[in-house]
Amino acid sequence: MKMELIQPFINAADAVLAQALQAPTTIGEVSMEEEAYRRKGIAAMVLVNGDIEGRVIFDLEPKAARVITSKLMGTNNPDSDEFVPEAICELANQVIGNAVTVLNDQGFNFKVHPPEVHTSPRGIGNSEDTEAVVMCFETNTGAVFMNIAMRYNRRRKNDGD
Numbered sequence: 001m002k003m004e005l006i007q008p009f010i011n012a013a014d015a016v017l018a019q020a021l022q023a024p025t026t027i028g029e030v031s032m033e034e035e036a037y038r039r040k041g042i043a044a045m046v047l048v049n050g051d052i053e054g055r056v057i058f059d060l061e062p063k064a065a066r067v068i069t070s071k072l073m074g075t076n077n078p079d080s081d082e083f084v085p086e087a088i089c090e091l092a093n094q095v096i097g098n099a100v101t102v103l104n105d106q107g108f109n110f111k112v113h114p115p116e117v118h119t120s121p122r123g124i125g126n127s128e129d130t131e132a133v134v135m136c137f138e139t140n141t142g143a144v145f146m147n148i149a150m151r152y153n154r155r156r157k158n159d160g161d
Contacts, residue, residue: 004106005151006150009148010027010135011098012094012099013137017091017139020071020091021068021139023139025139025144027136031133031134032133033131033132039059040059040143040145041062041064042088043057043059043118044085044089044115045116045118046058046112046115047113048110048150049110049111049153050153051108052150053152054148054151055148056096057118058092058144059118060091060142060145063141064141064144065088066081069083085117089114095146132147133147133148133149134146134147
């Protein structure tokens with residue numbers, strides 16, 4: 001996996017989380033995975049296709065999800081789960097929007113699909129030729145995991161050869 005494809009997502013997630021939580025984040029564990037991703041909390045997935053293909057999953061521990069929901073909604077009630085799925089999708093939109101701006105400025109053309117809440121107990125697989133980078137952002141309210149599986153579209157790669 002090319003770092004230039006995933007670095008905009010890492011930078012965007014770090015900035016958006018720090019702003020949403022009004023506290024610094026640190027990047028913890030980073031790993032490469034070929035197996036299906038199993039969510040750890042409340043997750044949203046965003047699909048991308050075009051010059052770049054793949055998906056990004058944002059997976060928040062329940063406490064972190066409630067606190068971020070509360071901050072995004074401007075309330076002090078992090079115990080309510082009613083709006084958590086929508087807030088996690090909004091968080092995904094903000095991160096993807098920032099990353100997409102950087103990638104568009106680099107000349108990539110692609111379509112970003114709306115975030116979908118991932119509720120399946122089964123894992124989300126990768127295609128046979130795509131590895132996923134999984135990283136953990138440590139926050140003062142819990143862990144936020146980001147799973148990125150991106151690759152160049154074969155047509156674009158072949159056009160450049």
